[in-house]
Amino acid sequence: MDSLTKFREITKKMKAYIYAMTLVGWDSSTEAPRGCFTRRAEMMGILDSELFKLQTGEETVKAIYDLYAKKEELDDLTKREIEKAKKEIDRIIKIPENDYVEYGKLLALSQTVWEDAKEKNDYPSFKGNLKKIIDFNRKFIEYYDLKEEPYNVLLDLYEEGFTMKEYDHFFDVLKADLVPFVKQVLAVSKPENDAFMTAFFDKTRQQEFSDYLLDVVAFDRSHGLMKKSVHPFTWNTSPEDVRITTRYLENYMFSSIFATIHELGHATYEQQISILYDDTLLNSGTSMGIHESQSRFFENIIGRSHAFWEVHYPKLKSIFIEELKDVSLEDFYRAANKVEASLIRVEADELTYPMHIMLRYDIEKKLFANEVDVDELPALWNKLMFDYLGITPKNDSEGVLQDVHWSSGMFGYFPTYALGSAYAAQFYYTMIKELNIDDLVRNNDIASINKWLKEKIHQFGSSKKPKELLLEVTHEEFNPKYYVKYLKEKYSKLFLE
Amino acid sequence: MDSLTKFREITKKMKAYIYAMTLVGWDSSTEAPRGCFTRRAEMMGILDSELFKLQTGEETVKAIYDLYAKKEELDDLTKREIEKAKKEIDRIIKIPENDYVEYGKLLALSQTVWEDAKEKNDYPSFKGNLKKIIDFNRKFIEYYDLKEEPYNVLLDLYEEGFTMKEYDHFFDVLKADLVPFVKQVLAVSKPENDAFMTAFFDKTRQQEFSDYLLDVVAFDRSHGLMKKSVHPFTWNTSPEDVRITTRYLENYMFSSIFATIHELGHATYEQQISILYDDTLLNSGTSMGIHESQSRFFENIIGRSHAFWEVHYPKLKSIFIEELKDVSLEDFYRAANKVEASLIRVEADELTYPMHIMLRYDIEKKLFANEVDVDELPALWNKLMFDYLGITPKNDSEGVLQDVHWSSGMFGYFPTYALGSAYAAQFYYTMIKELNIDDLVRNNDIASINKWLKEKIHQFGSSKKPKELLLEVTHEEFNPKYYVKYLKEKYSKLFLE
Numbered sequence: 002m003d004s005l006t007k008f009r010e011i012t013k014k015m016k017a018y019i020y021a022m023t024l025v026g027w028d029s030s031t032e033a034p035r036g037c038f039t040r041r042a043e044m045m046g047i048l049d050s051e052l053f054k055l056q057t058g059e060e061t062v063k064a065i066y067d068l069y070a071k072k073e074e075l076d077d078l079t080k081r082e083i084e085k086a087k088k089e090i091d092r093i094i095k096i097p098e099n100d101y102v103e104y105g106k107l108l109a110l111s112q113t114v115w116e117d118a119k120e121k122n123d124y125p126s127f128k129g130n131l132k133k134i135i136d137f138n139r140k141f142i143e144y145y146d147l148k149e150e151p152y153n154v155l156l157d158l159y160e161e162g163f164t165m166k167e168y169d170h171f172f173d174v175l176k177a178d179l180v181p182f183v184k185q186v187l188a189v190s191k192p193e194n195d196a197f198m199t200a201f202f203d204k205t206r207q208q209e210f211s212d213y214l215l216d217v218v219a220f221d222r223s224h225g226l227m228k229k230s231v232h233p234f235t236w237n238t239s240p241e242d243v244r245i246t247t248r249y250l251e252n253y254m255f256s257s258i259f260a261t262i263h264e265l266g267h268a269t270y271e272q273q274i275s276i277l278y279d280d281t282l283l284n285s286g287t288s289m290g291i292h293e294s295q296s297r298f299f300e301n302i303i304g305r306s307h308a309f310w311e312v313h314y315p316k317l318k319s320i321f322i323e324e325l326k327d328v329s330l331e332d333f334y335r336a337a338n339k340v341e342a343s344l345i346r347v348e349a350d351e352l353t354y355p356m357h358i359m360l361r362y363d364i365e366k367k368l369f370a371n372e373v374d375v376d377e378l379p380a381l382w383n384k385l386m387f388d389y390l391g392i393t394p395k396n397d398s399e400g401v402l403q404d405v406h407w408s409s410g411m412f413g414y415f416p417t418y419a420l421g422s423a424y425a426a427q428f429y430y431t432m433i434k435e436l437n438i439d440d441l442v443r444n445n446d447i448a449s450i451n452k453w454l455k456e457k458i459h460q461f462g463s464s465k466k467p468k469e470l471l472l473e474v475t476h477e478e479f480n481p482k483y484y485v486k487y488l489k490e491k492y493s494k495l496f497l498e
Numbered sequence: 499m500d501s502l503t504k505f506r507e508i509t510k511k512m513k514a515y516i517y518a519m520t521l522v523g524w525d526s527s528t529e530a531p532r533g534c535f536t537r538r539a540e541m542m543g544i545l546d547s548e549l550f551k552l553q554t555g556e557e558t559v560k561a562i563y564d565l566y567a568k569k570e571e572l573d574d575l576t577k578r579e580i581e582k583a584k585k586e587i588d589r590i591i592k593i594p595e596n597d598y599v600e601y602g603k604l605l606a607l608s609q610t611v612w613e614d615a616k617e618k619n620d621y622p623s624f625k626g627n628l629k630k631i632i633d634f635n636r637k638f639i640e641y642y643d644l645k646e647e648p649y650n651v652l653l654d655l656y657e658e659g660f661t662m663k664e665y666d667h668f669f670d671v672l673k674a675d676l677v678p679f680v681k682q683v684l685a686v687s688k689p690e691n692d693a694f695m696t697a698f699f700d701k702t703r704q705q706e707f708s709d710y711l712l713d714v715v716a717f718d719r720s721h722g723l724m725k726k727s728v729h730p731f732t733w734n735t736s737p738e739d740v741r742i743t744t745r746y747l748e749n750y751m752f753s754s755i756f757a758t759i760h761e762l763g764h765a766t767y768e769q770q771i772s773i774l775y776d777d778t779l780l781n782s783g784t785s786m787g788i789h790e791s792q793s794r795f796f797e798n799i800i801g802r803s804h805a806f807w808e809v810h811y812p813k814l815k816s817i818f819i820e821e822l823k824d825v826s827l828e829d830f831y832r833a834a835n836k837v838e839a840s841l842i843r844v845e846a847d848e849l850t851y852p853m854h855i856m857l858r859y860d861i862e863k864k865l866f867a868n869e870v871d872v873d874e875l876p877a878l879w880n881k882l883m884f885d886y887l888g889i890t891p892k893n894d895s896e897g898v899l900q901d902v903h904w905s906s907g908m909f910g911y912f913p914t915y916a917l918g919s920a921y922a923a924q925f926y927y928t929m930i931k932e933l934n935i936d937d938l939v940r941n942n943d944i945a946s947i948n949k950w951l952k953e954k955i956h957q958f959g960s961s962k963k964p965k966e967l968l969l970e971v972t973h974e975e976f977n978p979k980y981y982v983k984y985l986k987e988k989y990s991k992l993f994l995e
Contacts, residue, residue: 017544021518028521036720037739040776044735047514224533238541242534279537 004067005079008086011061013280018052020238027236031228031246057093065090078464082282085463095144104137108410115408124397127408128375134410135368135375152369155413159289160420162468165366167479168416171423172359174481180389182489183352186340187391190496195336197328202254206320211247211261213316218265218299219448221272233260235267235296239279243271254321255337259300266299267292269451273459287463287470289414293421294428295454301351301422302429302487303450305337308442338495342390344399351422352492355484356389358419361404365412423484424471428458430483431475501564502576505583508558510777515549517735524733528725528743554590562587575961579779582960592641601634605907612905621894624905625872631907632865632872649866652910657787657917659965662863664976665913668920669856671978677886679986680849683837684888687993692833694825699751703817708744708758710813715762715796716945718769730757732764732793736776740768751818752834756797763796764789766948770956784960784967786911790918791925792951798848798919799926799984800947802834805939835992839887841896848919849989852981853886855916858901862909920981921968925955927980928972 022045029041055061069087072080093101111130118127142151153164208229215227230246237243245264250256270286278284286292303309314333318325325333340350346357363385367373373381382401387393394400406414432438432453441449457474471479519542526538552558566584569577590598608627615624639648650661705726712724727743734740742761747753767783775781783789800806811830815822822830837847843854860882864870870878879898884890891897903911929935929950938946954971968976 014544014548017541017548020538020541021522021545024522024525025518028525032723032725034719034721034723034739036718037735040736040738041517044514044517047511048518051511051514221533222531224531226529226531228529238534239537241537242531244531 004064007060008064008068008083009280011055011058011064012086012282015052015055016280018048018055022048022052023236023238027244030230030234030236057090062090062094078281078283081464081466085282092141092145096141097144100137100140104141104410107133107137108408111408112405115402115405119398119402122396122398122402124379124402127402128378131378131407132375134407135412138410138412139369150369152366152413155365155369156416157413159411159414159417161288161466163290163416163420168362168420171416171420171479171481172362174485175355175359175419178482178485179355179488182485182492183340183356183389184391186352186492186496187342190340192339193335194328194332195339197324197332198255198336198339199252200254200324201251202321202324204249204251207249207254207257210317210320211249211257213313214258214261214265217313217445217447218262218269219451220265220268224272225268227261233264235264235271237268237271237285239284240272240274240276241279243268259304259337262304263296263300266296269299269454270295270459273451273455274462275460278462278464283462283464285462287461287465288467289417290420290424291458291467291470293418294424295421295458297422298425298428302425303438303442303447305351306439306442307334308439310334310337312443312445335495338491340492340496342392344386344392344394345403352488353390355419355422358415360385360389361415362419365415369412420479423481424467424479426484426487427471427475427477427480429487501561502572504557505561505565505580506777508552508555508561509583509779512549512552513777515545515552519545519549520733520735524741527727527731527733554587559587559591575778575780578961582779589638589642593638594641597634597637601638601907604630604634605905608905612899612902616895616899619893619895619899621876621899624899625875628875628904629872631904632909635907635909636866647866649863649910652862652866653913654910656908656911656914657785658963660787660913660917665859665917668913668917668976668978669859671982672852672856672916675979675982676852676985679982679989680837680853680886681888683849683989683993684839687837689836690832691825691829692836694822694829695752695833695836696749697751697821698748699818699821701746701748704746704751704754707814707817708746708754710810711755711758711762714810714942714944715759715766716948717762717765721769722765724758730761732761732768734765734768734782736781737769737771737773738776740765756801756834759801760793760797763793766796766951767792767956770948770952771959772957775959775961780959780961782959784958784962785964786914787917787921788955788964788967790915791921792918792955794919795922795925799922800935800939800944802848803936803939804831805936807831807834809940809942832992835988837989837993839889841883841889841891842900849985850887852916852919855912857882857886858912859916862912866909917976920978921964921976923981923984924968924972924974924977926984 025041025045029038033041065083065086068075068079068083072083075083107130111127111134114130115127118124138155139151142149142154146154150165156163156165156168211227215222220227224241225243225245227245227247229248231248233245233247235243235245245261245268247257247261247264267286270292274284274286276284286295310330310333314330317333328336338351340352342353343349346354346361349357360382364373364378364381367381368375368378379397379401382397383393386400404415406412429438432450436450436453438450441447458470461470465473468479471477522538522542526535530538562580562583565572565576565580569580572580604627608624608631611627612624615621635652636648639646639651643651647662653660653662653665708724712719717724721738722740722742724742724744726745728745730742730744732740732742742758742765744754744758744761764783767789771781771783773781783792807827807830811827814830815825825833835848837849839850840846843851843858846854857879861870861875861878864878865872865875876894876898879894880890883897901912903909926935929947933947933950935947938944955967958967962970965976968974
């Protein structure tokens with residue numbers, strides 16, 4: 002059997018394991034009874050180890066290296082796939098098994114340590130684990146690539162081709178252009194008939210509206226479904242089965258609405274990938290940043306637009322007749338775009354959100370450049386929070402301890418969130434040259450927007466790298482000015498005019 | 499590694515595959531979007547073939563045969579397990595792979611052929627497939643065991659140790675004692691204020707009552723859950739995760755109530771098996787018949803008892819105030835136990851149900867004794883239906899074509915349904931020597947009944963064979979008189995006094 006046939010066979014088998022384990026994960030996050038998890042972990046451990054053997058087996062590694070050696074003879078798609086596989090396998094096999102196991106244990110333990118520390122507002126109890134996680138990451142980077150700056154190796158993990166060079170430029174633009182604008186808006190924006198935001202809204206009726214949103218966004222129900230979970234997420238095995246979850250908070254109805262639209266952005270991306278990639282490594286979204294660009298495009302650019310609520314606010318009012326009887330369309334629209342300096346990233350509004358990311362980027366960069374120590378993180382966090390948003394956390398639980406990422410070893414991930422919003426804006430300014438977005442939204446024809454996205458972005462899965470995709474779609478390299486422009490246009494109109 | 503260690507290792511690995519695939523099955527039956535099934539079949543095919551390799555691999559077969567050869571040296575539980583494994587592996591490896599594959603294809607095709615035939619009332623279009631399925635079964639029996647009567651080999655598949663000897667005796671008792679009684683009841687039972695049975699009952703409120711029933715039956719929600727599906731079923735991977743489904747028919751409210759209680763009987767059995775068997779082949783119910791005895795015990799003996807509705811009818815009335823305002827407890831109780839000669843097995847009442855099974859048993863027995871040909875089945879079916887219930891199907895869709903079993907190759911399965919009811923009655927007369935069932939039900943203390951069932955039956959999983967279990971619990975071999983006695987007592991009181 003030649004290497005390519007072998008590679009295809011192994012890939013397909015791996016996909017079958019991943020398929021089943023992914024579905025078990027879906028069950029765990031949505032409905033599994035709490036008493037099943039010990040047994041489940043044991044069972045999944047066995048399959049996981051079978052998968053690992055398959056992924057790192059001699060035959061697999063040989064097939065990938067063989068193909069990599071003659072990659073210039075391969076067609077473009079296969080070449081891209083083999084490069085991806087080679088990168089992945091290098092990362093795994095260069096790490097000694099013992100380190101791999103130790104790191105896994107450390108992460109498992111650190112999860113609980115972090116949860117407790119956050120609960121008890123006790124950063125010192127967590128910082129030892131944090132230091133160990135960082136040290137392991139440094140060590141892994143050394144095994145893998147000695148030539149590259151450590152933080153760049155991590156950044157590339159989550160957004161292929163993006164290093165500190167790109168991100169520094171991105172955040173420098175935001176610091177220069179956006180920070181002053183945000184402060185200007187914060188100084189004038191004030192609550193206006195927005196008490197309904199935290200009023201009681203029945204969960205069952207919120208669910209009715211979320212279900213309505215599925216059709217608004219033209220979600221393909223024959224290849225997906227929506228359920229609820231504690232933390233909203235999008236789940237997929239292939240374009241044939243893409244699911245989202247949302248959550249219903251009785252005293253914050255916006256949570257379900259915007260979580261649903263956000264996840265529908267991710268889901269639409271996955272549903273529209275060509276099924277031609279099903280048996281390849283290219284059958285899902287190409288990067289964290291591009292994925293986030295789709296969710297943020299739906300959530301913020303479409304879902305928080307005036308046009309959107311012109312069409313759909315009547316439906317919401319018809320579901321919540323009493324609750325919304327004194328809330329006008331304008332009240333609702335302004336509330337959905339309320340700007341506030343706040344401490345918690347996941348609750349931040351569209352405009353202040355990137356400030357939270359800049360802060361984390363600054364810290365991670367310093368950490369991996371050895372310019373800051375874990376002892377100094379809380380103070381650095383609080384200083385940056387004040388610099389960017391003019392506020393200071395009361396304690397570390399609402400400061401340095403708030404996110405799950407670091408306790409899970411995810412360094413280099415945060416910047417993709419802001420990058421996603423910036424990509425979305427850059428795509429948006431390309432799109433409006435061809436489509437009248439507001440009119441389409443007003444005509445309840447998001448299907449036409451989906452069609453554009455499918456043709457330009459979605460169908461390709463990860464066959465194109467993020468930089469490639471951006472250049473092909475927008476005829477320009479990544480340019481953060483669009484993001485600043487979009488935010489300034491929208492929020493000036495809302496609060497400064 | 500010795501054979502026992504090897505056997506344990508392989509068993510555990512097989513369990514991990516089965517765990518994941520079973521969960522995928524749960525998803526398929528309850529919520530998976532319809533567009534995912536082609537891809538899903540392909541992915542599951544890969545895992546299935548991995549499992550098959552594991553199950554029939556040289557190492558596996560060697561370990562089982564080694565252990566079987568020295569089974570007298572093993573402890574009782576391991577001996578039982580190895581006997582089970584040996585029986586299973588013999589059945590598989592004696593069938594040539596080609597036959598196995600051909601039969602699989604035939605069954606897959608026959609499913610659609612049967613569905614179409616039933617839909618179009620066209621038995622001739624199905625009988626060719628039916629004949630082929632029967633012939634394959636004969637052939638498989640010959641590979642497996644030439645000494646035993648063919649039908650006995652099939653019967654033993656579904657109820658270990660039960661052959662035509664036991665079933666003939668069982669059905670002879672029913673024919674002699676029950677058939678005349680059923681005709682007597684049918685002659686006098688008539689509708690009394692039972693129009694509500696087919697009136698409109700809102701599905702969401704039916705669901706509320708089904709959810710209430712979970713607590714009534716003391717279902718352990720930390721190790722299970724309830725959902726809806728087209729056909730109600732119980733699902734389990736181990737006692738840590740046992741799920742049921744029910745269905746809500748807007749114009750037949752009894753469907754959800756009694757399906758829920760029925761499945762809760764199966765589920766309670768599975769939840770109460772000792773977790774000590776988790777890593778063995780003995781960690782689920784011991785046979786179809788014993789399983790059905792638990793579901794029928796809950797559904798009929800408890801769930802259709804007067805005591806049960808004395809306590810729970812007020813709750814049902816409080817959910818359906820308008821719908822049930824003119825329905826008294828007595829009306830409701832009589833309706834829940836309404837007796838009617840009907841053509842469809844799955845809709846039959848408790849009293850006429852065994853007549854449907856006798857009919858199928860008679861036919862299967864003749865089929866495998868070569869005393870009847872597939873051409874003659876419709877006429878034979880109709881004749882027996884008239885003999886036992888005094889009615890005749892208008893067409894084959896409501897006659898010989900009604901059940902899925904034969905198109906799925908399941909011959910020998912039907913008798914376990916009636917056997918289950920008979921076991922339940924035999925357990926019942928033992929139980930009432932120690933417990934006052936009616937009082938416990940009246941005190942809403944089904945937990946105490948569960949405790950008895952756990953101690954005597956459930957905890958053992960399949961470590962005891964059905965005959966063994968029956969003898970140990972009731973101090974008597976299987977005795978169908980209890981079943982007749984139970985039915986006569988109950989239905990005499992209801993309709994003949």
